[in-house]
Amino acid sequence: MAYCCVPLCKSDEKKKPAGLSFHELPAGADARVRWLAAIRRDKWWPNTTSSYTKVCSRHFKEEDFIESKRRRLNNGTVPSIFEEYPPHLQPKSTPARNTASIDKRTIDKYKMELKKLHEDTPVADVSNIKERAKEKERAALFLIDQIENFKMKRPSWSEETTRRCVVLRRLSTRAYEHIRGEMLLKLPCRMTLSNYLGTTSGETGLSKLSEARLRVEAESLTVPQSRICSLIVDETKIREKLQYNKQQDCFVGHADVSLEQHGGDLTLANSLLCFLITGLSTSYRIPVAYYFIMGLTGPQLHKLLIFVLE
Template identity: 25%
Template sequence: MDTFEGKEKYATLIFDEMAITQSLQFDNALSMVVGSHKKYVLSKKKTPRKPILKSVGVTRQSQLTEEGQHLYDLVTQANQTIQQLKNKMASYQERLKRAEDMAKATDFPNLLNHVSDSTYNFVMSQKVMALAVMKISGKGYRLLSKLFALPSRKTLTHLLSKLPFRAGIINNKILSSLRLAVQKMNTQERSCVLLFDEMSIEAHLQYNEKENCIDGFEDHGCRRKAAFANYVNIFMLQGACKQWKQPLMFTFNSGPINGLALKILIKTAIEKCQGVGLNIVATVCDQGLANQKAILLLKENVVHKSQTGGEQDNGKSFTVGEKSIVPLFDVPHLFKGLRNNLLNRNLHFELEGRKYVAKWQHVQEFYELDIADDTRMPTKLTDAHVYPEKINKMKVSLCTQVFSNSVGSLMWRLSKWNGIIV
C-alpha cells in the first residue's frame, strides 16, 4: 500500500507539472501573437472567461490570430489528455480498493480453497448446437452466454477452423455426411436442385498458417494460378420436395469464369452428388454469359450422342450419368429479362386462336389513365415503374409490381373497352 500511495502521489505531481508547463508555454507563445488584439475587447459586460484566454487578455477564441488559435487547440487537447489520464488513474484506484475489500472478506479464502483446477469441457454436440445458435444471431448468443454456460466465441471459431473446407472439388467429409443423410431419405426426398452463382469480391492475399499457403489467388482446387482472385463461384444443393440446403463447393477466379471451366465444375458436382445417392433434377442460375455458355456446352454432348444414335435430343435438358437434368434460370432474372425486352421490342403471341401484340406503350397508357384521376387503382405504380429513363433495371420489385395480377387484370378489362388501348 505504501508503495502504491507513493507512486500515486508521484504520478499526480507529474500530471500537475505537465499541465503547468504546457499552460506556461502556451501563455508565452500566445502573448507574442496576440499583440494588438486587446484593443478589440470593447464590451464592459461581465462574462465568464476561459482561464487560458483570460491570461492573454481576450474573451473569445475568434479574437486570436490563426497561429494563436492553433496553439489554443493544442493546449486544449493536451488538457483533455491529462484529464483522461487522471480519470483512468482514479478508475485504477477504485478497482484496487474493491479488490482489497474483497480480499479482506471472510468468505474469500474459502472460495479460493474450493475452486476446481479443471475447466468445463463441452462435448461436440454442445459445441455444434452453440455454433448453430451463434450463426443464427450473434447478439442473441451473447445474451444467452450471460444467462447460461455456453462455449466462448473463440472456442467455436477454433472448431470451425478444424473443418477442412478448401476451394475446388467437393470435400470428402461433406460427401460422407451427405451419404449418411441420404440413407435416411426416401426416393422423393432425394430429388434436389443444383444452384450456382458468381459474385465479385475484393482482391486480397492472406497467409494460411494451417495449410502453409497463401489464399487469394485463382484456385479451382485441381489447379491454382498466380493471378489475384476477384470473383468467387458458389455451388449449393436445395431439396426439390423437402426443405433442406447444403453448400457444396466454391472456387476463386481472376475475372468472370469462362464457360468451359464452369461446365467442368457443374458436371463434376453433379457426378459427385449422384455418387452418394442424390437425384439432381435441375440446375438454377442467372442469365450470365458464362452460365449460358456452360449450359450450351452441356447440351452439345446430348446433341452429339443423339446424332450417333445414343440418345434422343429434346433441346430442353442435358444428361449427366445417364440422367436427364433440366437447366432453369432464376425467376427474378426472367422477370427483368422480359421487362427489358418489352422496353425495346413488341411481344407477339396467340391466345384462344387470335393473334395479339403486347407493347410497353400499353403499360404507359394505362399508367397515364390511372394517374389522371385522384381515385387511383394500382397505387404502387410510379414513374420509376413505367418510364424507361427512370427505371432501375436491377431492381426486381419494379418488374413484379408491373406484371402483378392486379395490373394485368385491369389492363385486360380496359383493352376490351373501345378506343382506350389498341
C-alpha cells in the first residue's frame, strides 16, 4: 500500500478521499534531488526499487497537474505545499520570474490544452477507426462503410460488410429490412446481396461455388486458432419428387447415391445429406456439399465422408 512520504502527512491509498492522487518520485537524479530538498526529510533516501513511496496531490498546486484520463504532473514540477510543516520548514518564497519564463510556461500550458482538445475531438476518433480498419478489424470496417456511404446515393460496400449483411439478412429478413427502412443503419439492398452471392448451378456435391466460398472464408480467418473447425453431417428427409429446373434445363430429384439401383433406372431421393463446417473457437457455419440420397450403407457413407474431407 502506497503512502505519502512527506513528514507529518498521513495520506495513504487505503483511506484516500475522492480527488486525492499519489505520484512517484522522479526517476531522474536531478529531479529527485529537487524533490527531496523540497520535502526536507532528514537522513532519509527513498528506496529506488519500492513502488510504495510516493507524494500525495495535497503538496502540489492545481496548475502543476495535467488533467487527462490519468492525472499526471507537468514536467519539472516540484512539491511546494506543506501545510503541516512549522514556519521554519516552510519553503521560502522565490523572487518573481522574468517575463520570458512566465510566457514560456503559459505557451506550454496552452499547447497541452490544445493537444487535449485535439484528442477529444471526433476527428481523432475517426482517425483511430481508420487505423483499426487497416488492421482488418470487423467493427472498424463496418463503421468506415457507414461513414463513407452515409450521404451517397450509390454506396460502395466492402466485401467484409457485404458478407456480414448476407448472414444478417438470412437470420431475419424483417429485422434487416426494418433497419434499412428506418435508416437506423446504412445497409446494402437485397439486389446488392443477390449479386454478391451470384447464381447457383444447382449441382450437388462439392461445387465450384462452395470451393470459392471456402477459400474466401479461409483468407478472412487470419488467426490460426480461428481456422480450427469440425465437419458436421446432417440428414434431412424430403418428399420423393421429380422437378424440372427451367434455368438449368434438367430434372432434379434423383438420388446421387442410393442403396441400390433397380435395373439401371434412376431412383428418386427421399433424403438430403448435408456437409458443413462449424468453427470451434469462432462462430461460423459454412456449407460444404450436399447430396440427394436414397438409403445409404455404412461403407457408402464412409467413402462419401472421406471424399468431402479430402
